[in-house]
Amino acid sequence: MSEVTSPKIPVTVLTGYLGAGKTTLLNRILSENHGKKYAVIVNEFGEIGIDNDLIIGADEEVFEMNNGCICCTVRGDLVRIMDGLMKRKGKFDAIIVETTGLADPAPVAQTFFVDEDVQKNARLDAVVTVADAKWLSDRLKDAPEAKNQIAFADVIVLNKTDLVNKGELAEVEARIRAINPYAKLHRTERCSVALADVLDRGAFDLDRILDIEPDFLEADDHDHDHDHHHRGHDHHHGHGLKHYHDEDMQSLSLKTDKPLDPNVFMPWLQNLVQVEGGKILRSKGILAFHDDDDRYVFQGVHMMLEGNHQRKWKEGEPRESRLVFIGRELPEEAIRKGFESCIVS
Amino acid sequence: MKEFTPAPDSASIVSVTDRVKPIALGMGVTSAHFLADRAAFVGGEEKVALVDAKGEISTVAVHSGGILSTASDGKRLVMGGDDGKVVSLDAKGEVTLLATDPKMRWIDAVALHPDGALAWSAGKTANVKSGKNEEKSIEVPSTVGGLAFAPKGLRLAIAHYNGATLWFPNMAATAEFLPWAGSHLAVTFSPDNKFLVTAMHEAALHGWRLADNRHMRMTGYPGRVRSMSWSAGGKALATSGADTVILWPFASKDGPMGKEPAMLAPLQARVSVVACHPKNDILAAGYSDGTVLMVRLEDGAEILVRRNGTPPVAALAWNAKGTLLAFADENGDGGLLEL
Numbered sequence: 134m135s136e137v138t139s140p141k142i143p144v145t146v147l148t149g150y151l152g153a154g155k156t157t158l159l160n161r162i163l164s165e166n167h168g169k170k171y172a173v174i175v176n177e178f179g180e181i182g183i184d185n186d187l188i189i190g191a192d193e194e195v196f197e198m199n200n201g202c203i204c205c206t207v208r209g210d211l212v213r214i215m216d217g218l219m220k221r222k223g224k225f226d227a228i229i230v231e232t233t234g235l236a237d238p239a240p241v242a243q244t245f246f247v248d249e250d251v252q253k254n255a256r257l258d259a260v261v262t263v264a265d266a267k268w269l270s271d272r273l274k275d276a277p278e279a280k281n282q283i284a285f286a287d288v289i290v291l292n293k294t295d296l297v298n299k300g301e302l303a304e305v306e307a308r309i310r311a312i313n314p315y316a317k318l319h320r321t322e323r324c325s326v327a328l329a330d331v332l333d334r335g336a337f338d339l340d341r342i343l344d345i346e347p348d349f350l351e352a353d354d355h356d357h358d359h360d361h362h363h364r365g366h367d368h369h370h371g372h373g374l375k376h377y378h379d380e381d382m383q384s385l386s387l388k389t390d391k392p393l394d395p396n397v398f399m400p401w402l403q404n405l406v407q408v409e410g411g412k413i414l415r416s417k418g419i420l421a422f423h424d425d426d427d428r429y430v431f432q433g434v435h436m437m438l439e440g441n442h443q444r445k446w447k448e449g450e451p452r453e454s455r456l457v458f459i460g461r462e463l464p465e466e467a468i469r470k471g472f473e474s475c476i477v478s
Numbered sequence: 479m480k481e482f483t484p485a486p487d488s489a490s491i492v493s494v495t496d497r498v499k500p501i502a503l504g505m506g507v508t509s510a511h512f513l514a515d516r517a518a519f520v521g522g523e524e525k526v527a528l529v530d531a532k533g534e535i536s537t538v539a540v541h542s543g544g545i546l547s548t549a550s551d552g553k554r555l556v557m558g559g560d561d562g563k564v565v566s567l568d569a570k571g572e573v574t575l576l577a578t579d580p581k582m583r584w585i586d587a588v589a590l591h592p593d594g595a596l597a598w599s600a601g602k603t604a605n606v607k608s609g610k611n612e613e614k615s616i617e618v619p620s621t622v623g624g625l626a627f628a629p630k631g632l633r634l635a636i637a638h639y640n641g642a643t644l645w646f647p648n649m650a651a652t653a654e655f656l657p658w659a660g661s662h663l664a665v666t667f668s669p670d671n672k673f674l675v676t677a678m679h680e681a682a683l684h685g686w687r688l689a690d691n692r693h694m695r696m697t698g699y700p701g702r703v704r705s706m707s708w709s710a711g712g713k714a715l716a717t718s719g720a721d722t723v724i725l726w727p728f729a730s731k732d733g734p735m736g737k738e739p740a741m742l743a744p745l746q747a748r749v750s751v752v753a754c755h756p757k758n759d760i761l762a763a764g765y766s767d768g769t770v771l772m773v774r775l776e777d778g779a780e781i782l783v784r785r786n787g788t789p790p791v792a793a794l795a796w797n798a799k800g801t802l803l804a805f806a807d808e809n810g811d812g813g814l815l816e817l
Binding site: 189192194195196198210211212213214217218219220221222224249250465473 | 506508522523543544545547554560583584586601602620621623638640659660661677680701
């Protein structure tokens with residue numbers, strides 16, 4: 134997947150629980166004076182006013198691929214719509230897919246990895262999740278869909294921040310970070326976010342995996358180490374800021390400055406996503422292999438992985454390997470042990 | 479077809495490229511058909527280009543957006559668009575509006591029956607308008623992937639997720655459901671009415687023998703099958719999707735069950751479209767590198783019609799007599815070959 138210059142149409146997936154403000158963000162994107170034309174794929178066709186020339190109603194039809202991969206589901210309607218849209222190439226610059234509030238983002242994302250024709254013409258740019266600052270904390274308790282959408286996100290637009298006080302805002306952010314510390318988070322009122330922060334992110338572009346560090350809005354607010362994990366309790370840090378641990382959705386970060394053996398690592402990673410791919414929503418890694426002057430990068434969605442040599446390690450750049458998994462009930466000990474066995478001793 | 483038999487001592491492939499009349503269509507092309515003796519090249523959106531044997535092009539506006547589906551019986555070309563309309567174009571170049579989806583949904587599939595009946599689908603609904611202009615519709619469990627009329631009687635096959643539905647629009651009985659897990663897209667009946675074959679979202683075909691609904695799995699393709707064509711008389715089904723033409727045998731009562739397909743005309747490029755000659759055991763194949771070949775089914779002998787080095791061939795069609803072959807690549811660089 135190293136066709137950097139190929140003119141694939143970027144696709145932004147817009148998710149978020151019911152009422153969080155997806156349509157507000159969509160209309161914001163469309164009405165801004167960017168000179169670009171978007172094809173918009175929405176569900177519940179025609180119900181809410183969206184001001185755009187090219188709007189396609191989708192049915193969110195998810196089906197399983199018969200390739201033996203248990204969690205390999207794709208959006209059949211998207212395959213069909215992309216096929217139809219490609220007959221009108223040149224009439225739009227980018228595609229935005231808005232999902233229903235209850236949708237799992239994985240089948241949408243997987244459609245862009247599994248389907249050969251879709252992949253030839255389009256690339257997934259990022260999953261953008263709109264979250265309601267007032268209600269998200271509650272939804273994370275009672276709606277697994279909301280949790281999925283946060284876990285899956287590359288960008289989180291934390292909306293309606295004007296409806297909560299500072300303490301409530303800190304609380305909801307901490308809950309988001311407990312699930313997904315890696316997404317870029319933007320606090321907004323009425324989805325007022327710079328377009329550059331949600332579009333053209335290249336979140337699935339291997340060439341743009343630069344670093345894998347937790348995203349912090351204000352460095353002073355959060356300075357704790359996310360490499361360690363807290364089990365089942367709320368935990369107070371220095372600044373009176375709560376640190377939550379989500380019971381079933383976590384991120385796991387692995388790091389080593391010792392080189393990895395590609396002949397051990399690759400089969401281990403393949404096997405891990407085959408066996409635990411149902412639990413692993415997203416994965417990403419920058420790897421330093423033994424006797425290899427190139428950085429290797431990979432990223433994955435559930436059981437699907439793609440990876441490539443990215444570039445030469447720069448002089449003076451620490452040759453560090455970092456991996457991140459976001460998922461449900463991750464077998465942390467087994468993953469850590471497996472990873473350690475890949476280190477060249 | 480004697481004149482195209484390669485001489486036994488010929489060192490390289492026989493070429494007829496110098497006999498092709500080049501046609502610059504100036505628009506992206508998705509399929510080709512013949513209306514009488516004019517080739518109809520269907521654009522990706524809005525237009526159809528009618529081209530006569532001299533290479534004269536006349537362009538006709540048919541839709542106000544993308545053209546999603548086409549079917550032709552040689553007398554008229556029916557198209558479904560993303561403007562929610564079903565229109566037909568006849569050999570004179572006249573456009574008729576046949577139907578409009580009430581919600582202006584995309585018309586994903588269309589089919590034509592030899593007696594003039596028409597079928598189209600939008601979302602999960604398939605509609606039939608018989609030759610007497612009676613309109614009937616049926617809802618299937620998921621979005622329609624493809625439509626095909628049986629060669630005999632008014633019977634419609636509807637491909638969708640997890641199988642195909644067989645429907646007699648004029649009968650009160652409930653439609654028959656042929657299950658098979660996965661997403662079924664294009665669908666076609668064998669000309670002898672004995673088999674139904676679907677092209678799946680996965681790189682495979684699925685077939686049912688209609689007498690007993692026995693399954694036929696036709697797998698092994700590296701890519702999705704987007705083009706299927708029955709050979710003259712229906713003895714074989716030619717398909718795209720591999721770097722050779724895959725030809726499944728359908729001459730016996732068991733069809734391809736337990737048999738290997740023939741693999742013809744291998745190239746270093748994937749077959750993108752196939753079209754069997756209407757009378758002789760010859761087919762035309764277009765490839766992803768722009769090559770067009772004519773291939774004899776019996777022994778796989780090849781004749782070069784168009785050289786490689788362009789975008790994929792998107793459109794191929796023979797006229798009813800089999801004397802003209804029309805082709806075009808995705809960018810609308812096409813040609814006509816008179817035999």
